[in-house]
Amino acid sequence: MGYLSTRRPGLDTLRGMTLVSMMVYHACWDLVYLFRQDWAWYRSFGAHLWQQSICWTFILLSGYCFHLGHHRLRRGLLSLGGGALVSAVSQVAGSPIHWGVLTLLGAAALLTIPLDPLLRRLPARAGLAGSFCLFFLLREVNQGYLGFEGAALLTLPADWYQNSLTALLGFPGPDFFSADYFSLLPWLFLFWTGYFLYRLRPEGEGRELRLPLVTTLGRHSLVAYLLHQPLIYGVLWMFARVS
Numbered sequence: 001m002g003y004l005s006t007r008r009p010g011l012d013t014l015r016g017m018t019l020v021s022m023m024v025y026h027a028c029w030d031l032v033y034l035f036r037q038d039w040a041w042y043r044s045f046g047a048h049l050w051q052q053s054i055c056w057t058f059i060l061l062s063g064y065c066f067h068l069g070h071h072r073l074r075r076g077l078l079s080l081g082g083g084a085l086v087s088a089v090s091q092v093a094g095s096p097i098h099w100g101v102l103t104l105l106g107a108a109a110l111l112t113i114p115l116d117p118l119l120r121r122l123p124a125r126a127g128l129a130g131s132f133c134l135f136f137l138l139r140e141v142n143q144g145y146l147g148f149e150g151a152a153l154l155t156l157p158a159d160w161y162q163n164s165l166t167a168l169l170g171f172p173g174p175d176f177f178s179a180d181y182f183s184l185l186p187w188l189f190l191f192w193t194g195y196f197l198y199r200l201r202p203e204g205e206g207r208e209l210r211l212p213l214v215t216t217l218g219r220h221s222l223v224a225y226l227l228h229q230p231l232i233y234g235v236l237w238m239f240a241r242v243s
Helices: 009-034 045-067 072-093 101-121 124-137 164-169 184-199 212-219 221-242
Strands: 145-148 151-155
Touching (some): 009 045, 009 221, 045 184, 072 221, 212 221
């Protein structure tokens, strides 16, 4: 399988649309938790689905795009560096982030690089089904059991949950806290779901959706991710001061 070096505008557009959704979601988060706006719906299951749609799309896209381009190591290291920057800034801001989504995407890419020859040997449909089933099975591993969205199938040993290092794998200790937490388990398997989904893509080039500003935003997703929260907070802070 060859590696593609050209960008896919349709993927950039989808990534940009997801970034816009994330920015609106985080603006609402700031309003509710930092500016103390009373909005009960934001704590509802509907808002949870909104949040999940954002992170699922980002992680699936990242796995799908693993095949595109030649600079996999650089992309993985950039994501890890971005995650480290977010963690450092969040400590100062008083809302610490350990093992956030950027750290996950970087770690998943770096783990997949040496495993790529092995993963390619798997039939794409079997790899897709297996990865997605394992993601579902491990979805609640952070909570101490196997299952999905509250449906407990098997309780895991408590002594697996020790500290910040075990939290990276998916087993956070009792004192672990992170405002944004995406461990390798279960999310690596959603990344691999995107990886195998790429191998099942239709052959040939079709028309790809372009939305000029949104597509450009998706093309520069890492920069947009790093800058959006301080910009949103600054705008909301100025509005709060004026009002």
